[in-house]
Amino acid sequence: MQYSAEKHFQQLEVWLEMESEAERARMQERRKSRSQANAEARGETLLDLVIADERTGLGGRYLITFVKRNRNLGLPWNRFRVGSPVVVTDEVLESDGGFGIVSRRSATSLEVAFDEQLEGERFRLDLSSDEITRNRQLAALKAIKKSSGRVAQLRDVLLGDREPQFDAIATTEINSAQINPSQFDAVVNVLQRDAIAFALSSQDIAIIHGPPGTGKTTTVAEMIRRAVANGQKILACAPSNTGVDNLLDKLVRKGLRVVRIGHPARVQEELQAYTLDSLVESDPGMAIVAEMMRESTKIARKAGRFTRAKPVLGARGDMRQEARRLREDAKLYERQIIKSVIDKADVICATTNFDPEILGNRHFDSVVIDEACQSTEPGCWPAIMKADRIILAGDHCQLPPTILSTEAAKEGFAISLMERLVALYGSRVTKQLSVQYRMHHQIMKYSSDYFYDGQLIADSTVSSHLLSELIGDVSCSSETDTTLSVTQSAISFVDTAGAGWDEQLEPDGESRFNPEEGAWILKQVSELCRLGIAPSDIAVIGPYAAQVRWIRQRCPFKAVEIDTVDGFQGREKEAILISLVRSNADAEVGFLSDTRRMNVALTRARRKLIIIGDSATLGAHKFYADMIAYFESIGAYQSIWESNHFEA
Numbered sequence: 001m002q003y004s005a006e007k008h009f010q011q012l013e014v015w016l017e018m019e020s021e022a023e024r025a026r027m028q029e030r031r032k033s034r035s036q037a038n039a040e041a042r043g044e045t046l047l048d049l050v051i052a053d054e055r056t057g058l059g060g061r062y063l064i065t066f067v068k069r070n071r072n073l074g075l076p077w078n079r080f081r082v083g084s085p086v087v088v089t090d091e092v093l094e095s096d097g098g099f100g101i102v103s104r105r106s107a108t109s110l111e112v113a114f115d116e117q118l119e120g121e122r123f124r125l126d127l128s129s130d131e132i133t134r135n136r137q138l139a140a141l142k143a144i145k146k147s148s149g150r151v152a153q154l155r156d157v158l159l160g161d162r163e164p165q166f167d168a169i170a171t172t173e174i175n176s177a178q179i180n181p182s183q184f185d186a187v188v189n190v191l192q193r194d195a196i197a198f199a200l201s202s203q204d205i206a207i208i209h210g211p212p213g214t215g216k217t218t219t220v221a222e223m224i225r226r227a228v229a230n231g232q233k234i235l236a237c238a239p240s241n242t243g244v245d246n247l248l249d250k251l252v253r254k255g256l257r258v259v260r261i262g263h264p265a266r267v268q269e270e271l272q273a274y275t276l277d278s279l280v281e282s283d284p285g286m287a288i289v290a291e292m293m294r295e296s297t298k299i300a301r302k303a304g305r306f307t308r309a310k311p312v313l314g315a316r317g318d319m320r321q322e323a324r325r326l327r328e329d330a331k332l333y334e335r336q337i338i339k340s341v342i343d344k345a346d347v348i349c350a351t352t353n354f355d356p357e358i359l360g361n362r363h364f365d366s367v368v369i370d371e372a373c374q375s376t377e378p379g380c381w382p383a384i385m386k387a388d389r390i391i392l393a394g395d396h397c398q399l400p401p402t403i404l405s406t407e408a409a410k411e412g413f414a415i416s417l418m419e420r421l422v423a424l425y426g427s428r429v430t431k432q433l434s435v436q437y438r439m440h441h442q443i444m445k446y447s448s449d450y451f452y453d454g455q456l457i458a459d460s461t462v463s464s465h466l467l468s469e470l471i472g473d474v475s476c477s478s479e480t481d482t483t484l485s486v487t488q489s490a491i492s493f494v495d496t497a498g499a500g501w502d503e504q505l506e507p508d509g510e511s512r513f514n515p516e517e518g519a520w521i522l523k524q525v526s527e528l529c530r531l532g533i534a535p536s537d538i539a540v541i542g543p544y545a546a547q548v549r550w551i552r553q554r555c556p557f558k559a560v561e562i563d564t565v566d567g568f569q570g571r572e573k574e575a576i577l578i579s580l581v582r583s584n585a586d587a588e589v590g591f592l593s594d595t596r597r598m599n600v601a602l603t604r605a606r607r608k609l610i611i612i613g614d615s616a617t618l619g620a621h622k623f624y625a626d627m628i629a630y631f632e633s634i635g636a637y638q639s640i641w642e643s644n645h646f647e648a
Contacts, residue, residue, distance in 0.1 A: 213438030580613030
């Protein structure tokens with residue numbers, strides 16, 4: 001398939017502008033709700049906050065911890081994540097107080113890093129638009145159209161105008177006999193080795209497709225280790241800070257020299273030592289830089305000070321010039337230290353929206369983008385421009401990129417670069433991992449059949465594991481017989497059809513919840529805990545934010561994680577409970593029709609998956625009708641009328 005490069009990139013630019021317009025509209029709408037009681041309902045705003053703590057962090061940044069003014073209140077459900085850009089507002093003066101980055105969060109507090117000190121008594125926080133990122137993407141799109149040399153060759157491959165090339169190892173069937181196992185980390189299996197060898201043999205583009213639980217990031221990290229052993233310099237990226245930190249952690253454990261670039265507040269605390277800021281600050285040369293800056297400040301203050309004696313003509317100008325010279329020399333010396341730190345690294349880790357000035361004109365032997373399907377295509381091009389070879393890893397059958405503009409999404413903006421390339425080249429550039437190390441085989445099977453052509457295999461270490469293996473002897477009684485059996489099966493689907501447990505719409509019309517389903521879920525959580533399952537091994541997933549809020553507010557076990565599908569991407573728990581919420585006379589499933597999101601939800605559980613939903617509503621959609629039929633076929637289906645917890 002041939003693409004017009006000019007037309008292709010113009011379309012991406014149009015979609016970026018549509019996304020900007022959608023975000024600006026959302027920001028304006030949010031500001032209109034400044035004084036409304038439901039302003040926090042969407043999870044993008046926190047009201048009535050005060051400063052609980054203030055300290056200085058790396059790079060002289062101010063780390064401010066916010067809590068509710070009523071200290072007895074925790075934070076409501078929200079979408080604030082570590083690394084999220086925010087704008088702070090003084091609620092008393094109704095004035096903007098500047099921009100910051102979320103650096104830490106808990107159930108009761110939010111820590112935000114600011115470049116300037118914050119003053120005020122009562123505050124509001126809003127998630128902020130990220131125009132800087134979009135501007136970087138636009139600049140990359142404009143530059144890539146005019147590129148020549150290696151970048152132009154990669155561009156042509158990615159647009160289908162030039163065939164991707166591989167070394168000889170990729171032209172024949174790769175098997176374990178062709179690969180020396182001693183070259184690889186012992187934790188990788190034969191299929192992972194095949195994928196690594198395939199990726200390293202690529203001259204242009206290779207894709208590692210990693211379905212749930214197949215060890216995709218482990219495979220990517222080992223591939224990077226092998227590339228470094230071959231003398232390569234690597235830029236390792238992911239769209240999210242969490243994705244970058246997961247990869248960084250694995251690379252550090254492999255003993256590689258890694259530098260993490262980006263705002264330190266967006267990096268996990270235990271990985272701060274590997275940030276560019278931290279490594280530069282610990283360089284002995286920075287003591288000289290600090291002394292030069294102090295001397296510059298001292299001279300500048302002296303030049304501005306009036307004295308009784310009239311200064312020599314031109315003396316003040318000379319002193320100011322000397323102060324400026326010292327500052328410029330200090331900055332030059334600091335840039336040399338930064339360059340030295342980066343040059344010594346085997347791997348640079350960064351989000352795909354890294355600051356291009358930090359890397360300058362550097363090119364890398366390989367650019368690796370993990371979780372590539374969670375990025376829009378423009379989000380990948382800044383990294384691609386630094387590459388001699390591109391390796392994408394992810395799963396296009398799970399969460400797509402988050403798009404605010406519904407119109408742009410419908411036109412194709414939600415199709416990631418990796419998804420487009422899989423459709424364009426298929427197995428010619430793709431290796432799929434197929435052995436998963438997370439789920440009981442029954443939990444795995446429906447997703448395997450529906451999304452992965454039945455190719456997933458449950459490793460013997462997880463294929464038959466159950467919750468019953470995590471608890472000790474429990475004395476059975478008529479009260480515990482039924483609930484104990486829950487731990488001895490892998491899947492339970494409870495059908496609420498006919499029970500009258502209808503969904504409800506939040507007053508602001510933003511989200512849906514089902515209180516009866518929520519109450520039933522909470523009973524199951526309590527019984528699992530009573531049987532001896534640790535609350536920290538249990539999670540509840542709700543596709544709707546309103547349901548998540550409803551359950552979270554009422555759950556007595558703080559260690560039980562309760563979140564939306566998006567919040568559990570890449571996560572796992574021993575037991576997962578899912579409330580599907582939708583129950584209506586019109587059989588409308590709403591955004592449950594995005595089956596890739598449900599694929600994520602269905603594949604988070606290791607030993608037990610409990611789902612509650614209304615088959616009369618869900619069954620109108622083929623995906624859910626087939627899913628319920630699968631549960632029935634393995635004896636995992638139960639009507640709510642049969643449940644010992646149903647109260648008519």
